[in-house]
Amino acid sequence: ETGVTQTPRHLVMGMTNKKSLKCEQHLGHNAMYWYKQSAKKPLELMFVYNFKEQTENNSVPSRFSPECPNSSHLFLHLHTLQPEDSALYLCASSQERQGVYGYTFGSGTRLTVV
Amino acid sequence: GEDVEQSLFLSVREGDSSVINCTYTDSSSTYLYWYKQEPGAGLQLLTYIFSNMDMKQDQRLTVLLNKKDKHLSLRIADTQTGDSAIYFCADGGSQGNLIFGKGTKLSVKP
Numbered sequence: 142e143t144g145v146t147q148t149p150r151h152l153v154m155g156m157t158n159k160k161s162l163k164c165e166q167h168l169g170h171n172a173m174y175w176y177k178q179s180a181k182k183p184l185e186l187m188f189v190y191n192f193k194e195q196t197e198n199n200s201v202p203s204r205f206s207p208e209c210p211n212s213s214h215l216f217l218h219l220h221t222l223q224p225e226d227s228a229l230y231l232c233a234s235s236q237e238r239q240g241v242y243g244y245t246f247g248s249g250t251r252l253t254v255v
Numbered sequence: 256g257e258d259v260e261q262s263l264f265l266s267v268r269e270g271d272s273s274v275i276n277c278t279y280t281d282s283s284s285t286y287l288y289w290y291k292q293e294p295g296a297g298l299q300l301l302t303y304i305f306s307n308m309d310m311k312q313d314q315r316l317t318v319l320l321n322k323k324d325k326h327l328s329l330r331i332a333d334t335q336t337g338d339s340a341i342y343f344c345a346d347g348g349s350q351g352n353l354i355f356g357k358g359t360k361l362s363v364k365p
Contacts (some may be wrong), residue, residue, distance in 0.1 A: 174352075183357040184298075184343070197352070231297050243288045243345065244353060246297035251351070 144168040147247035148230050155255055156222060162250045172235045173215040174244065176211040179228040190215060192215030209213060222254045239254075260345050261356035268364050272304045273331040277344030280325065287320065288345040288353065291328045294310045296345060301329075306347075331361075339363045 145166045155158050164173065175187040178230055189197035190209040204226075206218040229251050233244040258280045267273045276330040279287070285306050290298040304311045304318045304327070312316045317330040333340055 147297075184355040186352055189352065222329075233298075243286070243300050243303060244291075244298075246299070248295070249295045251295075 142231055145247035147232055147250050148247065149250060151251045152217065153253045153255060154197075154222065156238075157179040158222075159218070159220040161219065162230055162232075162252075164166055165168075165215040166213055166232075166245070168232035168234060168245060170235075170245070171212055171237050172237060173209060173212075174233040174235075175215065176230050176231040176233065177184075177218055178231055178249070184231070189249050190218075190238050209236075219252075222252075227252055227254045257346065259354050259356040261342075261344050261359045262355060264360050264362070265339075266362045266364065267334050269336060271334055273329075273334045273338070273363075275329045275331075275342050275344075275359055275361065277327040277329075277356055278325055279327065279344070279346040279354070281309045281346050281354070282322075282325065284347040286347045287327050288347075289316075289318065289327075290343040290355075292340060292341045292343065292358065294340075318342060330348055334361075334363050336363045336365060 148163045172191045172248045177185045186199050187201045188207045193209050204221050209218040230251045232247045236242045261277045288299050288303045289301045291301045292298045302313050304320050307322050315332045319328045341360050343358045344356040345353045
């Protein structure tokens with residue numbers, strides 16, 4: 142069991158649905174990240190939060206909306222997604238933006254858009 | 256921009272050594288990392304090396320760093336079927352975010 146928990150593990154949603162992915166860590170980390178992993182592309186950094194403040198948005202379409210209410214929780218709100226958004230969405234956390242222990246990853250949410 | 260390159264596939268026989276190679280472009284990296292991803296799981300930190308070191312050994316794992324050539328390698332001794340996974344090289348990067356390679360899929364044949 143990793144220190145970063147993601148729910149749900151699997152999600153199937155239609156293109157008109159609205160859903161949210163949840164990430165939780167109780168490691169005392171201050172930075173949290175959303176990554177997208179698809180079969181054709183390497184790990185794509187989507188968003189970075191440092192001390193609850195969004196510090197990076199890597200040109201992610203507005204149909205993905207992150208929320209970080211506190212240092213332990215991170216959400217990714219999804220609406221009007223496209224089939225090409227189907228992927229494994231990974232959450233990670235770190236003590237700081239870059240530390241010797243790197244990032245701790247969750248097990249991911251496998252998203253399928255139909 | 257910053258980039259990390261790895262070969263995509265490696266196949267070895269059980270008991271042999273595996274060597275996974277990686278090249279990176281950011282010379283200001285403080286740390287470099289190897290992560291392992293098993294099917295259906297997230298990434299697990301395997302090991303890391305500080306940029307002023309050229310070798311680090313941890314049980315069956317040996318990391319070699321050639322900073323001049325910006326080349327990092329991971330050697331797994333006595334490879335087992337349980338080592339079958341995707342291995343990601345990651346560069347600390349000058350912007351503070353980890354830059355990941357595309358991952359090398361290691362297949363271990365009995």
